[in-house]
Amino acid sequence: MQFNTLILATLTASVLIQSVFADEPIQPITPAKSINAAQAELGKKLYFDPRLSKSGFISCNSCHNLSMGGTDNLTTSIGHNWQQGPINSPTVLNASMNIAQFWDGRAADLKAQAGGPIANPKEMAFTHELAVEVLASIPQYVAEFKQVFGTEKVTIDEVTQAIAEFEKTLVTPNSRFDQWLLGKKDALSADEQAGYKLFKESGCVACHNGAAVGGSSFQKMGLVEPYKTDNPAEGRKAVTGKDADRFFFKVPTLRNVELTYPYFHDGAAKTLTEAVDTMGRLQLGKKFTAEENAKVVAFLKTLTGEQPSFLIPILPPSGDKTLHPQPFNEK
Amino acid sequence: MQFNTLILATLTASVLIQSVFADEPIQPITPAKSINAAQAELGKKLYFDPRLSKSGFISCNSCHNLSMGGTDNLTTSIGHNWQQGPINSPTVLNASMNIAQFWDGRAADLKAQAGGPIANPKEMAFTHELAVEVLASIPQYVAEFKQVFGTEKVTIDEVTQAIAEFEKTLVTPNSRFDQWLLGKKDALSADEQAGYKLFKESGCVACHNGAAVGGSSFQKMGLVEPYKTDNPAEGRKAVTGKDADRFFFKVPTLRNVELTYPYFHDGAAKTLTEAVDTMGRLQLGKKFTAEENAKVVAFLKTLTGEQPSFLIPILPPSGDKTLHPQPFNEK
Ligand code: HEC
Ligand code: HEC
Ligand code: HEC
Numbered sequence: 001m002q003f004n005t006l007i008l009a010t011l012t013a014s015v016l017i018q019s020v021f022a023d024e025p026i027q028p029i030t031p032a033k034s035i036n037a038a039q040a041e042l043g044k045k046l047y048f049d050p051r052l053s054k055s056g057f058i059s060c061n062s063c064h065n066l067s068m069g070g071t072d073n074l075t076t077s078i079g080h081n082w083q084q085g086p087i088n089s090p091t092v093l094n095a096s097m098n099i100a101q102f103w104d105g106r107a108a109d110l111k112a113q114a115g116g117p118i119a120n121p122k123e124m125a126f127t128h129e130l131a132v133e134v135l136a137s138i139p140q141y142v143a144e145f146k147q148v149f150g151t152e153k154v155t156i157d158e159v160t161q162a163i164a165e166f167e168k169t170l171v172t173p174n175s176r177f178d179q180w181l182l183g184k185k186d187a188l189s190a191d192e193q194a195g196y197k198l199f200k201e202s203g204c205v206a207c208h209n210g211a212a213v214g215g216s217s218f219q220k221m222g223l224v225e226p227y228k229t230d231n232p233a234e235g236r237k238a239v240t241g242k243d244a245d246r247f248f249f250k251v252p253t254l255r256n257v258e259l260t261y262p263y264f265h266d267g268a269a270k271t272l273t274e275a276v277d278t279m280g281r282l283q284l285g286k287k288f289t290a291e292e293n294a295k296v297v298a299f300l301k302t303l304t305g306e307q308p309s310f311l312i313p314i315l316p317p318s319g320d321k322t323l324h325p326q327p328f329n330e331k
Numbered sequence: 332m333q334f335n336t337l338i339l340a341t342l343t344a345s346v347l348i349q350s351v352f353a354d355e356p357i358q359p360i361t362p363a364k365s366i367n368a369a370q371a372e373l374g375k376k377l378y379f380d381p382r383l384s385k386s387g388f389i390s391c392n393s394c395h396n397l398s399m400g401g402t403d404n405l406t407t408s409i410g411h412n413w414q415q416g417p418i419n420s421p422t423v424l425n426a427s428m429n430i431a432q433f434w435d436g437r438a439a440d441l442k443a444q445a446g447g448p449i450a451n452p453k454e455m456a457f458t459h460e461l462a463v464e465v466l467a468s469i470p471q472y473v474a475e476f477k478q479v480f481g482t483e484k485v486t487i488d489e490v491t492q493a494i495a496e497f498e499k500t501l502v503t504p505n506s507r508f509d510q511w512l513l514g515k516k517d518a519l520s521a522d523e524q525a526g527y528k529l530f531k532e533s534g535c536v537a538c539h540n541g542a543a544v545g546g547s548s549f550q551k552m553g554l555v556e557p558y559k560t561d562n563p564a565e566g567r568k569a570v571t572g573k574d575a576d577r578f579f580f581k582v583p584t585l586r587n588v589e590l591t592y593p594y595f596h597d598g599a600a601k602t603l604t605e606a607v608d609t610m611g612r613l614q615l616g617k618k619f620t621a622e623e624n625a626k627v628v629a630f631l632k633t634l635t636g637e638q639p640s641f642l643i644p645i646l647p648p649s650g651d652k653t654l655h656p657q658p659f660n661e662k
């Protein structure tokens with residue numbers, strides 16, 4: 001009975017909801033579904049564990065800080081040995097909705113992506129073998145991997161699976177914009193609504209659409225007017241080899257864009273004002289007035305959703321045999 | 332009525348408790364008292380905020396990671412520009428109980444300490460002026476400082492006060508050892524109890540005593556037999572200028588020592604087994620058998636208390652005018 005009522009309520013709500021935003025190019029974010037909670041809990045520890053890096057100092061959270069919108073807010077990242085990274089670190093928030101991972105889409109999904117940074121000499125500078133050896137030497141991890149995956153032997157496969165499962169929980173529903181979409185008409189101010197209208201009518205939604213307000217296609221940066229940058233990244237061309245794909249980047253999600261400064265793959269735009277101005281001119285041949293720009297920015301800030309909220313993970317201590325971190329190439 | 336019952340219960344409990352551990356050299360940790368919750372909440376954000384560093388990458392939590400026993404588990408720390416630190420990073424857990432801060436006690440208390448790392452060129456490499464300028468440019472911080480301190484103008488004084496207040500919350504009560512002290516006789520195994528007996532009877536408690544099992548005095552490292560190290564730190568002498576204080580270090584707390592490897596001011600002892608062996612020989616002229624050593628280690632692991640448990644802080648976004656981080660000395 002209670003069950004039936006619930007189903008009915010859900011159906012009614014979804015019909016209602018659909019009718020409210022059916023004509024909108026942006027849909028509300030739905031909370032994460034069908035998460036394996038035990039995997040995600042293990043993955044959270046791994047995400048925060050600097051022992052997956054050679055130095056013992058850098059974790060996923062160093063560059064995708066969940067206190068800071070899932071980014072490092074740097075132009076380009078700092079990696080092992082303070083190496084300057086090649087490209088701006090994108091947010092992990094809502095990354096599960098992306099068509100593919102990385103600016104050029106070279107990883108198919110979160111699991112495929114998660115192995116990358118561990119072994120990237122400019123990021124965590126470790127190897128999968130050593131990372132797994134470290135985890136296998138930590139008794140509480142061994143027990144948790146066994147409990148979660150039923151496996152006696154930890155492999156990189158379970159490591160990336162658990163991290164990806166945790167990342168799937170990093171969605172940010174209930175932004176003011178979503179509340180507005182769902183019918184709460186006073187959730188947005190008049191300026192914010194005007195900004196949304198400009199965002200739709202100017203054509204931004206051609207590329208930034210769907211629940212993630214982006215993430216669903218690769219598009220040319222500098223469509224109408226070329227983009228000038230010193231950054232050597234060529235985007236999608238690096239994956240397809242095609243000249244036509246040069247300077248095509250995955251359209252970033254604009255969810256939580258208030259928090260993910262600086263902007264663009266090279267991190268060159270420091271403020272939303274600047275990014276919106278550039279987008280208008282380069283992608284649409286449109287020069288926003290200061291007033292219009294401010295309205296679009298006001299709208300974009302309504303896309304900040306509920307940030308992931310969880311207790312800081314407590315990491316299991318290393319064992320006596322655990323490999324020691326090597327931050328300074330000590331023998 | 333309920334109030335009176337509570338007082339009565341508390342009194343009875345404290346009489347009971349006193350009688351239980353009155354003769355012991357170690358007392359249970361009591362939960363943090365008289366904390367200014369609003370200051371601590373602000374301090375938590377600051378503790379996790381890498382914008383207090385020049386690079387925008389290093390926060391207090393980088394070197395005193397609350398997922399890892401309040402330490403970085405490195406021999407010596409990694410600071411700005413990947414500089415190798417001079418000394419092992421002590422835990423912030425229960426640091427409020429210390430007689431003074433730093434290995435040589437050169438800071439009187441947590442508030443006096445907290446300004447140090449921000450301006451230390453080998454740690455966060457910033458200046459107090461710039462750190463304050465950054466915070467003053469972040470609207471949500473300005474509002475929170477005003478709410479918490481009633482101040483229009485943020486100064487380093489409120490910054491260090493808030494951080495210190497947060498640090499006061501970082502106590503770790505309810506370890507198995509404390510449960511045992513408080514009368515739960517099956518909280519420790521026979522070996523663990525035997526280890527405690529050895530710890531007391533060998534003389535470790537001469538230096539490691541009180542609720543923090545240390546932290547209350549400066550003692551010579553290498554009392555009976557000299558300590559050999561390449562580390563140039565001279566300990567307390569650096570503060571007093573007296574030759575007699577050479578190699579006197581603050582006795583570290585042994586609370587959570589299972590989590591705070593590697594050990595000693597130079598981080599040279601990788602395991603508790605090694606640290607206990609060294610302590611026995613150098614401080615007491617006593618060579619523990621492998622079996623005795625294992626028992627002392629088993630006892631020490633019962634000092635792991637409840638780790639600080641709180642939601643990851645969500646940091647307020649920078650404003651358009653906020654100074655940009657300078658990780659690579661860019662202009
Ligand atoms: C040293 C910095 C650094 C570390 C450490 C790091 N990342 Fe990244 N991450 C980046 C950068 C930079 C990119 C973009 C690279 C590119 O697109 O070519 C990226 C891309 C990603 C993406 C793709 C997001 C998108 O929208 O395309 C995900 C997901 C991700 N990282 C997750 C992780 C996980 C999980 C870890 C830890 C196992 C991790 N990162 C460690 C810097 C880092
Ligand atoms: C033709 C496709 C296209 C159109 C139209 C478009 N964008 Fe973009 N947008 C992109 C791509 C691709 C990027 C990433 C470019 C890069 O990083 O080099 C991007 C990046 C952004 C960013 C930075 C996001 C980040 O996290 O770095 C913002 C903000 C943005 N767009 C807003 C807008 C606005 C506002 C409009 C309309 C005025 C707009 N975009 C129109 C494709 C488009
Ligand atoms: C780059 C690494 C690093 C950073 C960043 C750092 N610390 Fe430390 N911290 C250390 C080291 C190393 C010591 C020991 C220095 C000494 O004793 O001479 C220390 C000592 C301390 C102590 C004294 C503990 C004791 O028992 O003596 C406290 C408390 C402390 N730090 C808190 C903080 C706070 C608060 C911040 C941020 C404002 C911070 N630290 C930033 C590495 C760091």
Ligand code: HEC
Pocket residue numbers: 530533534535536537538539549550551552554579580581582583584585588591593594595596597603606607610611614615627
């Ligand atoms: C005479 C004083 C004294 C006695 C007795 C003593 N200690 Fe210590 N202990 C210290 C000092 C001082 C240090 C810090 C030395 C350093 O870092 O150079 C220390 C450090 C330690 C550490 C490392 C803690 C850390 O976080 O680095 C452990 C473990 C330890 N002692 C255990 C013991 C045990 C077990 C005994 C008895 C066998 C013992 N101590 C006896 C003074 C003493």
Ligand SMILES: [Ca+2]
Pocket residue numbers: 071088089090260261262263264267
């Ligand atoms: Ca960015």
Ligand SMILES: [Ca+2]
Pocket residue numbers: 057058059062388389393
């Ligand atoms: Ca870090």
Ligand SMILES: [Ca+2]
Pocket residue numbers: 402419420421591592593594595598
């Ligand atoms: Ca240590």
Ligand SMILES: [Mg+2]
Pocket residue numbers: 116117123
């Ligand atoms: Mg990466």
